[in-house]
Amino acid sequence: MSVKREGLDTEHGVILYLDDITVSFDGFKALNKLSLDIAVGELRCIIGPNGAGKTTMMDVITGKTRPTSGSAFFGQTYDLAGMTEYDIAHAGIGRKFQRPTVFEQHTVFENLELAAKMDKRVRPTLFARLSSEQRDKIAEILRLIRLNGQEDRLAGLLSHGQKQWLEIGMLLMQEPQLILLDEPVAGMSDAETARTAELLNELRGKHSIMVVEHDMGFVAEIAQQGEVTVLHEGSVLAQGRMDQVQADERVIEVYLGR
Numbered sequence: 001m002s003v004k005r006e007g008l009d010t011e012h013g014v015i016l017y018l019d020d021i022t023v024s025f026d027g028f029k030a031l032n033k034l035s036l037d038i039a040v041g042e043l044r045c046i047i048g049p050n051g052a053g054k055t056t057m058m059d060v061i062t063g064k065t066r067p068t069s070g071s072a073f074f075g076q077t078y079d080l081a082g083m084t085e086y087d088i089a090h091a092g093i094g095r096k097f098q099r100p101t102v103f104e105q106h107t108v109f110e111n112l113e114l115a116a117k118m119d120k121r122v123r124p125t126l127f128a129r130l131s132s133e134q135r136d137k138i139a140e141i142l143r144l145i146r147l148n149g150q151e152d153r154l155a156g157l158l159s160h161g162q163k164q165w166l167e168i169g170m171l172l173m174q175e176p177q178l179i180l181l182d183e184p185v186a187g188m189s190d191a192e193t194a195r196t197a198e199l200l201n202e203l204r205g206k207h208s209i210m211v212v213e214h215d216m217g218f219v220a221e222i223a224q225q226g227e228v229t230v231l232h233e234g235s236v237l238a239q240g241r242m243d244q245v246q247a248d249e250r251v252i253e254v255y256l257g258r
């Protein structure tokens with residue numbers, strides 16, 4: 001896998017290392033000695049009951065929350081604990097929150113164009129024309145998110161699912177090295193959920209992606225033979241293929257015990 005971002009050392013094949021991370025809120029441990037690695041090009045699904053610490057983990061990775069102890073590295077060299085949210089985004093970690101936040105008064109194309117111009121690696125180019133390379137990329141992403149032919153529609157008129165795909169497209173325009181998706185299919189119809197699984201399967205291997213999701217059917221579709229991590233009470237309870245974790249007694253207990 002090529003490493004596009006200068007300075008990101010993934011020579012050892014690992015893009016994210018979380019080691020022994022604890023986050024305490026007034027003594028309550030939202031994360032409790034959490035250790036987790038993501039390989040370059042991996043699509044990792046994270047599941048776990050409510051309150052397991054999934055959002056807190058993403059907040060630590062993106063610099064929104066500081067760990068009380070432990071270390072978080074992006075590649076070999078970026079120590080996330082010492083970086084601001086802006087620096088982390090700039091270094092190449094892109095996050096999509098649960099609710100879509102597209103620019104509703106702009107067209108689909110303009111949304112992707114704005115995302116291209118917010119490319120944090122280059123000088124802001126708000127008034128510059130798109131390069132032909134950027135136009136090609138927008139066309140490719142429009143196809144990927146199945147919004148080709150709809151590029152002139154106002155984003156505010158899209159369905160909930162289409163807005164989510166557009167936002168994924170905007171994230172891709174910025175070429176993040178690691179993509180974090182927080183419950184991407186929450187609120188989607190079954191058809192939209194199936195379509196999102198196809199989209200993520202198309203991204204598999206081309207990007208390093210971490211997906212937090214509650215919808216088990218969807219997780220099974222995208223995890224395939226890859227690893228699924230189950231969080232519980234701020235630590236890793238189990239990790240393995242989806243069929244393995246689903247058969248794990250401890251996992252069954254924490255899901256059924258609620």
Ligand SMILES: Nc1ncnc2c1ncn2[C@@H]1O[C@H](COP(=O)(O)OP(=O)(O)OP(=O)(O)O)[C@@H](O)[C@H]1O
Pocket residue numbers: 025028029030048049050051052053054055056057
């Ligand atoms: N800022 C905070 N102050 C105090 N407690 C917090 C704070 N943020 C999270 N928590 C607590 O930490 C625990 C983990 O929360 P978190 O949101 O990370 O879980 P989650 O796995 O994302 O849950 P869900 O699936 O419901 O989104 C919860 O018990 C939550 O109440």
